[in-house]
Amino acid sequence: MERERAYRSVQAAADHTLATGEHFAAGLAREGIDVESLEPERFLTRHDVIRTRLETLRELDD
Numbered sequence: 001m002e003r004e005r006a007y008r009s010v011q012a013a014a015d016h017t018l019a020t021g022e023h024f025a026a027g028l029a030r031e032g033i034d035v036e037s038l039e040p041e042r043f044l045t046r047h048d049v050i051r052t053r054l055e056t057l058r059e060l061d062d
Contacts, residue, residue, distance in 0.1 A: 010028070010031070013030065
């Protein structure tokens with residue numbers, strides 16, 4: 001999905017969520033965004049990437 005369309009779709013879902021109280025994921029799905037790919041577990045499988053990024057941030061803080 002092109003960036004501008006994605007932005008507008010997410011904004012429309014967020015606006016609808018605020019107006020109706022509908023779950024945000026349902027609004028995203030209604031906008032054609034696959035919410036299955038947004039499950040948190042998907043992002044927990046790359047521990048090495050997360051560790052490397054955290055170490056880099058710690059080095060910047062020192």
